[in-house]
Amino acid sequence: MLPKQLAEARETRLSDATSLQKLLESDEYRTSYVRTALDQIEFYDNGTMTVEGRNMPYLQGVHEDLAKCAGIPLSFGYGIPFELFKTNFEGLKKLRSRGITLCVVRDSVVGIAPAGYHPVKTREVLNRLDLNEDVWRCNKATVSDFGVELDLAVPTATIEPEQGDIINVGIRITNSETGGDALCASLSTLRLVCTNGSVFRSTENVVYFKKYQKRTADAALRAFISHALKLKDRAQSLAQNIYQDVLDRPLRDDQMVSLFRGLQRRVGSSEEAESILDIESEERRDIQRRERLRGSDDEPALTRFMVFDVHNQITAAARRRRLLLRQSLEQLGGSLLFSAS
Numbered sequence: 312m313l314p315k316q317l318a319e320a321r322e323t324r325l326s327d328a329t330s331l332q333k334l335l336e337s338d339e340y341r342t343s344y345v346r347t348a349l350d351q352i353e354f355y356d357n358g359t360m361t362v363e364g365r366n367m368p369y370l371q372g373v374h375e376d377l378a379k380c381a382g383i384p385l386s387f388g389y390g391i392p393f394e395l396f397k398t399n400f401e402g403l404k405k406l407r408s409r410g411i412t413l414c415v416v417r418d419s420v421v422g423i424a425p426a427g428y429h430p431v432k433t434r435e436v437l438n439r440l441d442l443n444e445d446v447w448r449c450n451k452a453t454v455s456d457f458g459v460e461l462d463l464a465v466p467t468a469t470i471e472p473e474q475g476d477i478i479n480v481g482i483r484i485t486n487s488e489t490g491g492d493a494l495c496a497s498l499s500t501l502r503l504v505c506t507n508g509s510v511f512r513s514t515e516n517v518v519y520f521k522k523y524q525k526r527t528a529d530a531a532l533r534a535f536i537s538h539a540l541k542l543k544d545r546a547q548s549l550a551q552n553i554y555q556d557v558l559d560r561p562l563r564d565d566q567m568v569s570l571f572r573g574l575q576r577r578v579g580s581s582e583e584a585e586s587i588l589d590i591e592s593e594e595r596r597d598i599q600r601r602e603r604l605r606g607s608d609d610e611p612a613l614t615r616f617m618v619f620d621v622h623n624q625i626t627a628a629a630r631r632r633r634l635l636l637r638q639s640l641e642q643l644g645g646s647l648l649f650s651a652s
Contacts, residue, residue, distance in 0.1 A: 324451065328442045328463075335454065339417075349380050350405045351363055354397065356397075372421065381407055382407055383396070409426065424489075430486070431488075431494045432488065436535075439536050448464045449462070449463060450479065456489060457491050459488075463484065465479075465546055472619070476504055477502075478550070480499075481500075481546060483499040494519070494520035498517070499511070505623070505627060510645045511549075511550075521535075557618040561613045561617055562614050562621060563611040564605075565611045
């Protein structure tokens with residue numbers, strides 16, 4: 312179980328890149344780093360931790376990071392009383408102690424990263440991108456204690472998988488300076504009729520920042536920008552191929568079972584997952600039962616659910632969520648189109 316009180320994560324949503332740049336240059340989300348070791352941490356049921364004499368509040372994600380560092384399974388770490396979790400951590404922290412980096416925002420610990428953690432600064436990425444409106448159009452941006460997300464549409468790139476259903480195409484830049492996912496650029500789309508966003512992360516649709524031993528950080532960032540611009544140039548044709556392959560395609564029962572499990576795991580309950588998929592419990596259990604009893608030589612059965620519709624339902628549900636869950640749902644919606652191809 313979690314401590315009785317924890318610091319709250321903050322999140323700011325923006326509509327243009329200029330406002331994003333100004334926010335990143337302010338102190339609102341500026342990150343500082345505390346280099347220490349795992350066995351130097353003490354934490355308490357009031358949601359604070361002491362590190363080398365400094366006492367700071369911490370966020371829920373840090374509870375998960377502590378469990379991972381100590382080798383405690385997350386299900387166990389959340390299921391047992393806080394005092395028992397702390398006892399387990401105390402018994403393990405010296406055995407598993409190593410150098411770590413605490414990521415601190417507004418005097419609260421928001422993440423734990425490896426020793427020697429040096430993330431790419433999002434400000435540097437924005438400074439190297441030509442954010443002229445003739446080249447990019449900022450659909451939206453989000454800054455949180457866990458990272459930055461910037462959706463950039465290509466003004467000339469749109470697709471229309473069904474008549475009147477116009478979808479903007481571009482790339483999404485994501486980055487964390489607090490121990491989360493490293494810098495990457497992904498193919499993204501925005502469905503204008505309902506402002507649903509989707510992210511596609513197959514091999515050909517994503518660019519990751521990579522720093523090699525013989526490459527400086529500056530050279531690695533230049534390479535990342537270059538590859539991101541190449542992805543931008545291919546964005547429309549990539550998205551066109553993705554959507555045209557799934558129109559009028561029903562989900563198979565094995566795909567529905569896998570999708571439900573993934574959705575349930577992300578949102579935390581079967582009832583909410585059923586609500587997003589617009590499926591009754593009895594029908595969902597019947598599909599799972601058929602899939603479970605099907606013989607190894609039998610072909611999966613088709614369901615009444617259409618891939619394109621389910622994809623839109625998941626991405627529509629993502630709009631109401633905070634950054635990390637929204638990203639996870641939009642990626643799940645995007646991956647559905649690939650799994651159905």
